[in-house]
Amino acid sequence: MTNLLSVDDVAAYNERSLKTLVRAISLSQGQFSLILVRCNYTWLAEQMSAKLKTKLSIELEEFKLPDSVQTLYTTIQDCLCQNHPDYLAVFNLESVTEIDRVLNSTNQVREEFRKRFPFPLILWVNDWVLEKLIRYAPDFKSWAASSIKFEIATQELIDFLRQKAETIFSQALEVGANPFLSKVAVNLAMGSPHRQVLTLAQKDLQHHGVSLEPSLAASLEFVLGRDDYANDQLELALEHFDRSLAFWQEARMDDATSSDFLNPRQFKEREGVLLFYFGLCYCRQADLHPAQNRNHWKKAREFLRRCIETFEGLGRLDLVAKSIAQLGQVLRRLEAWAELEALAQKALDLHQNLGKTQEFSFEVQLAQDYGFLAEVALGRLKWRSAKRFAEQALQILDRAVTPKPQQKALYCLLLARARKHLGNAQLATVDLETAKEIRVRDDTPLHQHDPQLYIQILQELRSLYFNRGRYLDAFKIKQEQHKIEHQYGFRAFIGATQLQPQQQTRNPAWKTSRTATIAHEITAASRGQDINRLLERVSRDDYKLTVIHGHSGVGKSSIVNAGLVPALQQRAIGERAVIPVVLPTYTDWSRELGERLMEACSGDGNPPLNSEDENENFHWSPQVILDRLRQNISRNLLTVLIFDQFEEFFFVYSYQANRKDFYDFLFQCLNLPFVKIILSLREDYIHYLLDFDRIPHLDAINNNILDKNIRYQLGNFSSEDARNIIQELTRKTHFQLELDLIEQLVRDLSRELGKVRPIELQLVGAQLQEEDITSLSQYWLLGSNPKDKLIERSLVQIIRDCGAENAKAAWKLLSTLVDEKNNRPLKTKQELSNAIGFSGPPMANTSFVAKIKPRYSPLDIPQQLDLILNIFEGSGLIFRHREESGERYQLVHDYLVSPIRQRIEVNLAKRLARSEAAQKISQRQIEKRNAQL
Incomplete structure (x- = not known):
């Protein structure tokens, strides 16, 4: 329909659509029928739905889909609870986060709709959803006749766009006492139009042959750019902002006065807002692209400077006060101390004065000002001034109405740095430990919001731990x-x-955290093909069990945790969302597995488990876990249980009788539908799986756990x-x-x-x-064999992590783990303890040991050995073999042997040279004494 310019024309058209809809419902009573209703605007859909109710004499059932829904069929089924209404209208498909997945699964189970739903099903969709239906659910969509559309009058649509544009700009300008940036996220969640609604409105106007006036078009460019910024589509956002800014900067004053809703002053205000958002975009670019972050910060600085100059030119000191902190954040990243100091003093005066004369509360901004001054003082090595400013920032922040944990973490870091240089390492450590544990919005960890700040906190804390002799904590x-x-x-x-x-890094505009993605090491190599093959096995009914195996160091745990798990979290298999659960430890396997299952099922978009499970004293027996798995099946979930480093299970449960509960549990899992099992273990322990032959009736895997169709081998890289x-x-x-x-x-x-x-x-x-x-x-x-030299230096770094006073013992321990034939012998803890306790000459006299005197008395041999073994094992240097006779230790790989042997030989040559030199000196002294006699 075109040229719907008048309200009367639209009303008549929509009345005809209502009659068509009523007739379609009446003709389909008592049987399944799919009816598609097209309406691009939520408020219009609500109006038409209300009118529809007045025209129907049958029972009406309406259902609004949650944004987090994973499937359409099972969601409707759960909603109805075995009741069959006369007809069901479903709304909100356009807001479903995983719409592609939902429609794809709907197409796969479309026959279930006919079997289970003997009533007309009305889907209210907009043009955007309709296009996706055609693409992802073509067979399902083909069951519907032509869609029934409701329209809106052209002038009403223009008024809607203008009102939304005005609202967004007003929110960007009038943000009360809260910081300008943090309010962005709130605005995006406060009813601003969804991107698809704006796009559809523009398309409808184009369809009616209507062009927007330039000022409104420029305003919509800003709104679209803001939406792109919120979704990290930064290049698109910059393009929208550029087109919008060009209008506000180039428009003549007569253009402004001819506008029926803007004045010249508003033009300059909007120019300032655009400049600010350019700055935000480049700040976000710096977050997402660390390799180019300095260039992005420089661009952000330029736009934010211009933003402040624009607001100052208008005399809008309130807007300057709200936006100036963002420039300060950029200057501290660039370490532009002189400029930051001047800006902080200016901001401090501004916030203090405005706080007295206007009804604004600027505690958060004042805390930022003192934080900037503290950072400047640190940059200039003025420790006492830095301490004073950081303490002031924390005190003011404590009085703020709105908590700002991210800022508190920064000020704790600044205070700790000042205290460390003033000689108070103990209080500095407390400050850093406080900062490290701070949680931000929605109880998310600090590193999701500001990884650089979190890294700086870790660097300082590690240094303090190490200097105080807390080597394992530092490691x-x-x-x-x-x-x-x-x-x-x-x-x-x-x-x-x-x-x-x-x-x-989490965008301030995000309402929730985004799912982690597959590690670059996996996507860049043939490991990506391994992920696809493993995904195929999970999706096929004939693969209930998969055994991933390979030599130590090929990346079995990495491909599971950094590849397979995020891949499973981002897809559906058939109509079912996938819940991967990884278990890496087995000391109390049922409790740990139960807790991890509960955590996985409580993630975004998944129905919560019973609240009783959250009780820390809750007993997670194998039977309780099986019950939870059955609940997942009824919730239309596919659960993938991944037992990583599975060789550890056999070490923890060394007797066959202790393994029975797990074997029984595994047997039950293999006989459950929509539950898949993955075992991952080292190749040299794969024979332990023969123990599973004790489980009778493993028909699900043809009673052969080592069948080649079950095993999946990982190898080295080409x-x-x-x-x-x-x-x-x-x-x-x-x-x-x-x-x-x-x-x-x-x-x-x-x-x-x-x-x-x-x-x-x-x-x-x-x-x-x-x-x-x-x-x-x-x-x-580095020499003739640079690769080995690098490995040797990495060993030296690991030795350093043990502390100077433990270095000689650490080298002795390493030398014990290689023999004269370049083998990697297995050594018991007692043998290693004896090696450390040996009172002969040290195996290594490294330069750093010679230069750094131990500051702490040596640990006794058991403590020293535990420290060294923990650091060696954590560094991936040694492997602990758990055997029935006890634990034994071994170097992880052959490539470590040569660098260690070379160092032993070099040190031996040095000792021999020193010994020969000492003998020569002694011989000369004897000869001299004899000559005197």
Whole structure:
């Protein structure tokens, strides 16, 4: 229908549509019928639905879909609770987060609608949803006749767009006492139009042949850009902002006065708002692209400066007061101390004066001002001033009506730095421990909102722990720091540690956290194909069990946690959402599995489990877990239980009788529909699975757990994979490697096996980054075997983590784990203890040990041994074998043997040289004494 310019024309058209809808419902009573009603606007749909009720004489049932719904069929089924209405109208499909998944699963189970729903089903959809129906559920959609559409008058639509644009701009300007930036997220959640509604409104106007006046078009460009910013579509946002800003800057004053809803002053105000949002976009670019963050901050600084100048030119000091802190945040990132100090003093005066003369509360902004001054003082090494300013910031923030935990974490960090330099390490440690545990909006961890701040807190805390002799605590903080740096793109290589899913800094406009994504190491290599094959196995009915196996260091745990789990979380299999649950420890397997199952089922979009499960004293027996799995089946969920590092199970339960409960549980799981089992373990322990032959009647896996169709082997990387991984990892960080260096590195890593061990690639890459070696010439400076030299230096770094006073013992322990034939013998804890207790000459006299005197008395041998073993095991240097006779320790890989042997031989040569020199001196002294006699 075109040219619906008058209200009367639209009313007549909609009345005809209502009659058509009533007739379609009447003709379909008592049987399933799909009726599609097209309406692009929620308020219009509500009006038409209300009119429909007055025209029907039969029972009416309406249902609004939750945004988090995962399936359409089961959601409707749960809503009806076995009751069959005369007809059911379903609303809100356009707001469903996983709309593509929902429609795809609807198409797959479309026959269930006919079987179970003997009544007309009316889906209220807009044009956007209708297009998706055609794409993702074509068979289901084909059951419906032509859609019945309701329209809106052109002038009413224009008024709607104008009102929404005005509302958004007003919210951007009039944000009360709250900080300008933090209010962005609230505004987006306070009824501002969904992107698709704006787009559909514009299309409807184009369909009617109506062009918007330039000022309204420019306002809508801002609204669309703001929506893109909220969804991290930053390039699109910048394009919208650019078109909008161009109008406000270039429009002549007569254009302004001809507008029926704007005046010249409002033009300049909107220009200022656009400049501010440009600044926000570039700040967000810096969050998402750490390798280019400095360039993005510089661009943000320029736009934010212009924003403040614009508001100052209008005399809108209230807007200056609300926006100036964002420029301060950029200046502190750039470490522009002089400019930041001037800005902070200006902001401080402004906030104090406005707080006295106007009905605004500026506690949060005042705290920021003092925080900026504290940071300037730290940059200039003025510790006492920094301490005073940081304390003032915290005191003022405590009085603020709205809590700002992220700012509190920053001020605690600044205070800790000042206290450390003033000699109060104990209080500094308390400040940092407080900052580290701070939770932000929706009880999310600090690193999701500001990973750089969290990393800085970890760096300072690690330093204080280490300097106070708390080496194991310092090591754990270091491991966490490296993990966060790698997840958020600040570190290319994570070292000999399990990969984690990639994370993205949370946008202030997000209402909830986004799902983590597959690690770059996996997507850049053939591991991506492994993920696809594993996903296929999970989706097929004939694969109830999968056994992932491979040698130590090939990345079994990494592919599970950083690849398979995030991939499963982002997809549906048939009509069912997938719930992956990973169990890595087995000391109390049923309790741990039950708690992890509860946590997984309580995530976004999943129905919560019973509240009684949240009681920490709740007993998670295998039978209770099975009951929960059956509940998942009824909720239309597919549960994937993943038992990672499964060899640990056999070490914890060394006697066959103790394993019976788990075997019975596994048997029950394999006989449940929509429950899949994945076991992941080292290849040298795969024979332990033969113990499962004791389980009778394993028909689900043909009574053969080691069948080739059940096993899935992971191997090392090809040279091409390794090359792609290195390029992908370094491309996203500040750490850029020359192509020639990458080629040589891959050759060195693949020389022994013709393949590249994933763990060795990460270890060598991490050491390259630690020493900032980015060129082939720097690499060759390491010697004739640079790869082994890097591994040796990584060993030295691990020894450093043990503390100077424990270094000699650590080297002794390492030397015990290799023999003269370059083997990696297994050693008991007692044998290692004896090696440390040996009173002979030290096995290593490293330069750092020689220069740094121990500040603490040595630990006794058991404590020292536990410390060293914990750090070695946590670094991926040694592996602990749990056997019936006791625990034994072994170097993880052969590639570690050569660097250790070389150091032993070098140290032995040095000792021999010193001994020979001492003998020569002694001989000369004897000869001199004899000559005197």
